[in-house]
Amino acid sequence: MNTILDRRQFMRGAAVASGSLALAQWFPAWAQTASEGLRPTLPTLSGEDITLTIARQSMTIDGRPFRAIGINGTVPAPLLRLREGQRVRLNVVNQLEQDSSIHWHGLLVPAKDDGVPGVSFPGIKPGSNYLYDFPVMQSGTYWYHSHSGLQEQEGHYGPIIIDPAGTDPIAYNREHVIVLADHSPLSPEAIFRRLKVDPGHFNFQRQTLAGLFSGRDQALNERLDWGQMRMDPTDISDVTGSTYTYLVNGHGPFDNWTALFTPGERVRLRFINASAMTTFNCRIPGLKLSIVQADGQNVMPVEVDEFQIGVAETYDVIVTPAEDKAFTIVGEAIDRSGMARATLAPRVGMTAEVPPLRPRPVATMKDMGMDMSSMPGMESMDMTGGGARGVDPSAEQNASGRLSAAVIAAAPSAMDHGAMSGMDHSSMAGMDHSGMAGGMAGMDHGAGGHEMGAMNMRDFSAAPQVDRNPGVQTISPMPVDRTGEPGQGLEDVGHKVLVYRDLMALERNPDVRAPSRSIDIHLTGNMERFMWSFDGKKMSDVHEPIPFTEGERVRVNLINDTMMGHPIHIHGHFFELVTGHGDHSPRKHTVIVQPGGKVSWDFTANAVGDWAFHCHLLYHMHAGMMRIVSVRPRGGVQ
Amino acid sequence: MIRHLPMIVSMTAFMATTPAIAQDHSMHGMQTPGAQSSQPEKPKQDAPQADQPVPARDDMPGMDHFSHDTAASPAPQSADTRTMEDMSDMEGMDHSGHNMSGASGMQMVGTALPVGNTPPPPAPTDHYADRDFPAAEMAQARSAMMKEPTFSQLLLNIFEYQANKGHDGYRWEGEGWYGGDINRLWIKSEGEGEFGRGIDTAEVQALYSHAIDPYFNLQGGVRQDFGRGPDRTYATIGFEGLAPGYFEVEGALFLSTKGDLLGRVEGYYDQRITQRLVFQPSVELNFSAQNVPENDIGSGLVNFELGGRLRYEISRQFAPYVGISYLQKTGGTARLARLAGEDVHATSFVTGVRFWF
Numbered sequence: 001m002n003t004i005l006d007r008r009q010f011m012r013g014a015a016v017a018s019g020s021l022a023l024a025q026w027f028p029a030w031a032q033t034a035s036e037g038l039r040p041t042l043p044t045l046s047g048e049d050i051t052l053t054i055a056r057q058s059m060t061i062d063g064r065p066f067r068a069i070g071i072n073g074t075v076p077a078p079l080l081r082l083r084e085g086q087r088v089r090l091n092v093v094n095q096l097e098q099d100s101s102i103h104w105h106g107l108l109v110p111a112k113d114d115g116v117p118g119v120s121f122p123g124i125k126p127g128s129n130y131l132y133d134f135p136v137m138q139s140g141t142y143w144y145h146s147h148s149g150l151q152e153q154e155g156h157y158g159p160i161i162i163d164p165a166g167t168d169p170i171a172y173n174r175e176h177v178i179v180l181a182d183h184s185p186l187s188p189e190a191i192f193r194r195l196k197v198d199p200g201h202f203n204f205q206r207q208t209l210a211g212l213f214s215g216r217d218q219a220l221n222e223r224l225d226w227g228q229m230r231m232d233p234t235d236i237s238d239v240t241g242s243t244y245t246y247l248v249n250g251h252g253p254f255d256n257w258t259a260l261f262t263p264g265e266r267v268r269l270r271f272i273n274a275s276a277m278t279t280f281n282c283r284i285p286g287l288k289l290s291i292v293q294a295d296g297q298n299v300m301p302v303e304v305d306e307f308q309i310g311v312a313e314t315y316d317v318i319v320t321p322a323e324d325k326a327f328t329i330v331g332e333a334i335d336r337s338g339m340a341r342a343t344l345a346p347r348v349g350m351t352a353e354v355p356p357l358r359p360r361p362v363a364t365m366k367d368m369g370m371d372m373s374s375m376p377g378m379e380s381m382d383m384t385g386g387g388a389r390g391v392d393p394s395a396e397q398n399a400s401g402r403l404s405a406a407v408i409a410a411a412p413s414a415m416d417h418g419a420m421s422g423m424d425h426s427s428m429a430g431m432d433h434s435g436m437a438g439g440m441a442g443m444d445h446g447a448g449g450h451e452m453g454a455m456n457m458r459d460f461s462a463a464p465q466v467d468r469n470p471g472v473q474t475i476s477p478m479p480v481d482r483t484g485e486p487g488q489g490l491e492d493v494g495h496k497v498l499v500y501r502d503l504m505a506l507e508r509n510p511d512v513r514a515p516s517r518s519i520d521i522h523l524t525g526n527m528e529r530f531m532w533s534f535d536g537k538k539m540s541d542v543h544e545p546i547p548f549t550e551g552e553r554v555r556v557n558l559i560n561d562t563m564m565g566h567p568i569h570i571h572g573h574f575f576e577l578v579t580g581h582g583d584h585s586p587r588k589h590t591v592i593v594q595p596g597g598k599v600s601w602d603f604t605a606n607a608v609g610d611w612a613f614h615c616h617l618l619y620h621m622h623a624g625m626m627r628i629v630s631v632r633p634r635g636g637v638q
Numbered sequence: 639m640i641r642h643l644p645m646i647v648s649m650t651a652f653m654a655t656t657p658a659i660a661q662d663h664s665m666h667g668m669q670t671p672g673a674q675s676s677q678p679e680k681p682k683q684d685a686p687q688a689d690q691p692v693p694a695r696d697d698m699p700g701m702d703h704f705s706h707d708t709a710a711s712p713a714p715q716s717a718d719t720r721t722m723e724d725m726s727d728m729e730g731m732d733h734s735g736h737n738m739s740g741a742s743g744m745q746m747v748g749t750a751l752p753v754g755n756t757p758p759p760p761a762p763t764d765h766y767a768d769r770d771f772p773a774a775e776m777a778q779a780r781s782a783m784m785k786e787p788t789f790s791q792l793l794l795n796i797f798e799y800q801a802n803k804g805h806d807g808y809r810w811e812g813e814g815w816y817g818g819d820i821n822r823l824w825i826k827s828e829g830e831g832e833f834g835r836g837i838d839t840a841e842v843q844a845l846y847s848h849a850i851d852p853y854f855n856l857q858g859g860v861r862q863d864f865g866r867g868p869d870r871t872y873a874t875i876g877f878e879g880l881a882p883g884y885f886e887v888e889g890a891l892f893l894s895t896k897g898d899l900l901g902r903v904e905g906y907y908d909q910r911i912t913q914r915l916v917f918q919p920s921v922e923l924n925f926s927a928q929n930v931p932e933n934d935i936g937s938g939l940v941n942f943e944l945g946g947r948l949r950y951e952i953s954r955q956f957a958p959y960v961g962i963s964y965l966q967k968t969g970g971t972a973r974l975a976r977l978a979g980e981d982v983h984a985t986s987f988v989t990g991v992r993f994w995f
Contacts, residue, residue, distance in 0.1 A: 099779075111766055112767065112771070117783060118776070118779035118780040118781075118782060119767065119780075119783070120767055121767055121771055121776075121779075122775040122776055122778070123779050192787075193789055194954075197789055197790075197994070198791075198954060201954050204914075205913070206913060208910040208911055208912050208913060210911055210912050227882070227884050228883055230853060230882060230883075394914075458852075469820075470819070470820060470849035470852050471852075472852065509748050509749075512747055512748040514752060514753065515751070515753045515754065517753065517754055517755060517756040519758065526852045529819055529849070529852070531819050538819075539783070540786040543784065545761055545762065546761075547758060547759045547760060547761040547762060548758075548759070576749050577749070578749040580749075581748075581749065582746065582747040582748040582750045583747040583748035585749040602748075608766070609766045609767075622787075624786075630762050630766065632759070632762050632766075
């Protein structure tokens with residue numbers, strides 16, 4: 001089969017797929033319902049002068065119209081295909097009725113071109129334009145999005161591919177961009193307001209009496225304990241499939257965006273999580289995924305069956321489908337309230353079985369920073385919560401759940417906890433988690449000198465720098481490094497899931513000096529008031545930046561005092577994760593700090609300017625989980 | 639096609655020297671050099687080659703071209719870092735230090751190196767973007783970004799028809815607020831009446847609300863009564879919030895312009911039966927420090943009320959319900975009611991809707 005034939009079949013298939021041609025105008029070529037895929041030689045928007053026009057538009061998802069903000073008439077925005085070493089002038093025209101902006105996520109650009117209103121520039125007024133002009137100093141998969149208000153939620157995002165100046169160490173025959181996103185019929189302002197006035201508003205997978213009576217989720221005593229703590233263990237995602245449709249390249253799960261391949265080819269899939277609030281668990285049943293790049297930085301290939309991608313992260317994956325058959329690309333929302341779905345197929349019109357949504361996870365004590373499994377004598381304790389007991393029978397998932405041929409009603413079978421010896425929570429009757437102070441006093445396994453009795457849900461002595469205010473619901477008494485864990489809900493999926501510790505940089509790190517100092521930053525929040533902050537202080541409270549001196553190397557310890565994972569992003573810099581890989585530490589621009597966990601990274605503050613530093617969950621950032629970091633030349637004068 | 643060769647080979651060679659943990663994954667992503675192609679126009683050539691098995695590492699041609707600067711000593715380095723991992727596990731409790739000084743003697747590189755304790759620089763007082771843009775425009779954008787948003791909500795937890803023996807009535811209980819996370823203006827209102835008789839009792843409170851902990855607000859302001867009897871005005875102070883166990887509770891003291899002191903404690907619990915079917919038991923107790931004959935109130939516990947309402951959340955914002963409500967007057971208040979020939983207790987079947995916007 002050759003490409004000419006491919007194209008004819010593509011056209012025929014597209015004509016058959018009713019309506020898809022009519023919709024085609026809304027999507028760039030690489031994102032149309034069926035895509036032959038990109039070739040390295042076939043750019044979408046490239047060159048040194050590019051004009052991008054931001055405007056309101058509508059888009060059709062699964063046959064329904066939605067309001068959106070697009071660029072040059074498309075959602076996602078056009079693919080920018082640049083080459084390392086070139087210069088690019090991007091003329092961004094704002095045709096919205098409000099200020100807008102574009103931030104080039106992961107690109108190392110001068111501070112004035114970073115695109116954060118109020119930090120790097122004043123923003124782009126309605127009806128005006130801004131000329132970004134910078135040299136392209138890197139290669140890899142990146143993306144761009146609005147940094148104004150909540151526009152990103154409405155479709156203001158697009159992919160960037162930068163081809164390396166030299167040879168690409170990653171070999172592939174064909175490539176596809178997979179832009180994952182979440183889209184709602186509600187305006188983002190309405191979503192934010194509902195979160196503020198009614199926390200848990202979008203969670204339709206709570207624990208209920210029906211679940212208790214049918215032996216699902218947590219046992220009664222555990223529920224009472226968590227109720228005493230006023231923590232909801234089913235609060236996995238703030239905004240869920242109850243309002244979101246999850247998208248691949250702007251297409252809903254029933255649109256079934258299809259990426260084509262020829263059997264035997266090495267297909268490079270460039271996954272970009274451009275969603276506002278959704279952490280995705282990605283897999284392609286039947287194919288091994290070879291992770292070759294993370295956040296635009298090449299890594300030693302790691303073969304996995306599934307990976308979790310936080311908001312704003314990117315992963316490049318090589319798959320080599322040998323058979324002449326279709327495969328389903330699954331991007332399952334972390335709370336399993338829905339999925340993004342696409343198909344990888346030799347020909348248009350072929351589909352593969354869609355796996356059912358798996359049961360949503362239940363948060364554990366470890367997610368609250370109480371890792372008792374690391375205590376001597378408590379290794380056998382089951383910290384996995386109620387997962388083994390299945391999920392609430394009345395839990396609701398969005399329409400994508402119906403795509404599965406064999407929808408199994410909340411099958412708990414996939415998780416075999418039976419092997420885990422004896423001590424599950426239900427049998428730990430004597431362990432009263434509720435005690436706000438010293439409730440666990442009776443459990444002092446003193447051998448390691450650990451003071452279990454000191455465990456307290458809000459003990460500020462564990463985080464003296466955190467401001468003590470109503471915005472801080474909990475302090476993790478024992479946060480642990482969870483970079484060796486696959487992420488919430490993926491502990492027991494029965495196959496290899498990527499963990500951060502698997503990632504090793506392909507090249508030696510550019511700066512391998514020891515950090516000259518370290519800082520701790522606590523990720524704090526109050527789920528009951530939907531308040532989010534760093535060190536207990538919201539963006540609106542703090543007007544002083546976190547200071548760095550140009551050229552200094554600093555270790556940043558992120559400590560998650562909340563029960564929710566946060567993808568933390570720093571502008572203008574890459575950092576090296578401290579995950580035990582020395583001078584081959586993986587370099588990233590965004591990292592998920594798991595609930596109750598901590599992540600350390602080293603970075604070189606080498607970009608003079610003021611930079612945004614924030615949680616990339618859009619509404620967390622908007623609620624105040626953001627800071628400005630400043631980098632100034634030594635001596636403070638310039 | 640050919641230009642990719644050296645990099646591929648060097649990568650493969652590099653992996654050959656990495657420890658087992660990395661090798662497990664390394665080969666799968668790589669193709670034999672002969673199968674490399676970024677030219678999909680020639681799938682006929684590529685396809686069969688792609689099926690070639692990956693040769694064993696020591697068969698790999700071109701190993702000698704390996705000149706990657708990452709090669710320094712990957713194996714020992716990785717061994718070190720493994721040890722470091724173990725160490726950090728041992729140090730599990732110490733999240734502040736990350737002090738690896740105990741590892742001296744081992745060969746350490748990059749992120750395995752110990753962290754220094756240089757003091758941080760002072761925070762700059764300037765805004766960097768002011769160099770490139772007009773300071774006034776930047777100040778405007780900054781204040782827009784730094785501004786704390788405000789919100790508002792109007793919730794009617796009870797808005798119902800009460801079927802009672804002989805005289806059917808109605809009842810409402812709701813609240814509205816406006817403000818930020820910590821400070822809010824809060825309006826509360828509740829009341830009831832009988833059809834054909836007008837409003838029986840009603841009150842409106844205007845309160846300033848201040849968050850005092852993650853779950854509770856302290857509230858103070860004024861309360862104005864309406865309905866039958868004299869319309870009293872009170873100064874009020876109280877609290878409301880979420881108690882352990884997910885109980886919504888509130889309590890308040892009311893001091894009237896006549897010097898009378900009243901008190902109230904109430905609470906409810908939302909028991910989810912399914913995701914949308916919710917049973918809400920509730921209790922309310924009213925107290926008085928003295929007799930207030932004009933309002934038919936005796937001192938002590940004035941009355942208590944028990945309710946149970948079963949609602950179905952068509953949406954989170956709109957939930958019709960049915961339920962039962964039991965009111966019992968007590969003590970001096972009950973005596974006054976008997977004297978007036980009124981009921982001391984009443985059971986009502988209720989139907990209404992809980993909604994907010």
